[in-house]
Amino acid sequence: MHRISEPAILYFGTPVVLIGTVNENGTYNLAPISSAFWLGWRCIIGIGSSSKTTENLIRTKQCVLNLPSVNEVRAVDRLALTTGSNPVPETKKRRGYEFEQEKFERANFTSLRADIVDGPRAMECPVQMESTVIAINPLFTDDPSQQGRIVTIELKILRVYIEDSLLMDDQPNRVDPDKWKPLIMSFQQFYGLTDRVYPSTLAKVPERLYAK
Secondary structure, three states, rough: OOOOOOOOOOOEEEEEEEEHHHHHOOOEEEEEOOEEEEEEOEEEEEEEEEHHHHHHHHHEEEEEEEEHHHHHHHOOOOOOOOHHHHHHOOOHHOOOOOOOOOEEEEEEOOEEEOOOOEEEEEOOEEEEEEEEEEEEOOOOOOOOOOOOOEEEEEEEEEEEEEEEEHHOOEEEEEEOOOOOOOEEEEEEEEEEOOOOOEEEEEHOOOOOHHHO
């Protein structure tokens, strides 16, 4: 039986992404989000309009999308309830956030300079994607109580780095989904993927047909 329900959030399971941007003083910011999806070499993220990451993206139009695996969960969790904004925005202050200037040090991650964009890669993350901002759009334009709080940002992927251990044997342009164990956020809790549950008919389509 189904019943009508009104959860405060609808995070049914999305990957964790660490967005690396450059602050106005040249230091690096690293922010975890879990509202992201990909279509080809484009990524759409949802993020608070008052966050330091959003501020940096509007100013620089560049970032690195770092994807942690389940192995980096403790490092990711060390970034929880931190913000690069000072003073802390009121909405985050009510949730217990605190200002943290040195995000990489807080997480015990190693920053690497990106090649194409001005932004930091997190060396420990198995996947890193240098990206540039294409479009920024507001959400909740029909709801005055939420208007202006969240934006969606379209990012164009320019370069992808993938750890060798995740690639298919002798195929450097294909990720082996049996090896990739992304960190998943589901209703504020961390999860990983289980083993493959069923052969996918869609997998019969050669990946090259999706190439940009």
